[in-house]
Amino acid sequence: MSTETKPQETIPKQAQENLAFMDNVTMKFNKVVALKDVSFNVGYNEVVGLLGDNGAGKSTLIKVLNGFHRPTKGQIYLDGQPVNFRSPRDSRDAGIETAYQDLALVDLMTITRNFFLGRELQRRFGPIRVLDIPRMNRIAAQSMSEVGLRNIREMYETVSFLSGGERQAIAIGRATFFGAKLLILDEPTAAISVAETEWVLRLVGEAKQKGLAVIMITHNAYEVFDVADRFVVLQQGQNYADIKREDTNPKELIEIIAGRK
Ligand SMILES: Nc1ncnc2c1ncn2[C@@H]1O[C@H](COP(=O)(O)OP(=O)(O)OP(=O)(O)O)[C@@H](O)[C@H]1O
Ligand SMILES: [Mg+2]
Known part of the structure; x- marks a missing residue:
């Protein structure tokens, strides 16, 4: 990882005020534009629900954030400093722990x-x-x-x-133990039972209590509603909505995800 030292005044305000900030990020795979000029932030100790339909760009967004992909355009900041992660290993060393549904273990x-x-x-x-x-x-x-x-x-x-829920629990326990600042969960509840879903959501709440920030990707607005502080909805690779929990409800989020609102 290389960390450039930029003069403070060139660092955007959102980068200075948040744990992580993705500034105007574009990610292209040949002709496919998976993310287009997306800005996204996670505050310190904040839980963000990242929502959107299939192919909206959710996984790509977190893979750009954690260094799995290098963005075509845009800059990422962590703790107010620009970072250029070259692999998920780099971001992990910097305190970002990612659990993929399939690749977690x-x-x-x-x-x-x-x-x-x-x-x-x-x-x-x-x-x-x-x-x-x-x-x-x-x-x-x-x-x-x-x-x-x-x-x-x-x-x-x-x-x-191990079951899907048990795998997520290991990933979350690992993040907490190693003192991660940011825990990223990509569809942690996609393939698990209702009981295990409740367990994973409880662990997300506990991670927050321990001071971590969390990004949780899901299709299910109802599921993430109680545990998240804010919701970001991606649509066709763009940041379509960014809304605090107190200003919305699950029903409205579903309308937004579907593009009806
Ligand atoms: N490695 C890749 N090469 C080419 N295209 C890709 C690659 N990864 C993602 N894409 C494309 O980018 C777009 C966004 O995909 P992404 O996986 O980020 O969506 P998603 O919101 O996570 O969807 P899902 O809910 O199905 O997981 C899709 O059109 C997808 O086909
Ligand atoms: Mg995905």
Whole structure:
């Protein structure tokens, strides 16, 4: 990651006032314009529901924010400073933890290894360094019980058997444990049961209580309504609406998503 030091006066006000600010971002894939001049911000300790129909550009937006894609145009700011992430790894090091519905975890790795992924603890064994598996197991187990993953079998089992909700819980627990500032969840509830959805939404609320900011992508305005402070609706790659919870309701959001309002 490179962080340029810009003179303070050239940094937009929204960048200075928010945890993250995407300034006029365009993302093209050859001829497909997935995002067109989108500005988007997440405040400190704010939960933003990112809504929109299929293909509206939601996943692309967060993938530009976390360095998975490099924007065709536009600048991203974190903590008031311009950032140029070259990979999700870069953004993770800067405190942005992303959980994708499918890619959140590596199936063939254990729960513990997924929890630490790239941040493994080591211990010295004579002149060599080895992974400190017992300590990692203890920490992961503790964190998993904090997020309510109680019926977990063993930390050394692979995650391939976990349900969608359990996977999201691991990703959220990991973000909290490693002190992320921003948690991004891409359709965390798309393929999970009603009970697990409630659990994931509760974890989002808890993440906020612990001081994190959250971007939660969903199709379901009802689902995210109680947990979000603000809603951003994308439509055909553009920022179509940006509205605080107190100024709207789920029914209206659905009308906005459908473009009827
Ligand atoms: N890697 C890519 N290459 C080419 N086109 C892409 C790529 N990623 C996204 N697109 C296109 O960009 C547009 C926005 O896609 P995106 O996945 O961001 O939508 P979305 O709002 O997340 O939709 P969904 O609700 O279905 O997940 C779509 O037209 C999609 O086909
Ligand atoms: Mg998507």
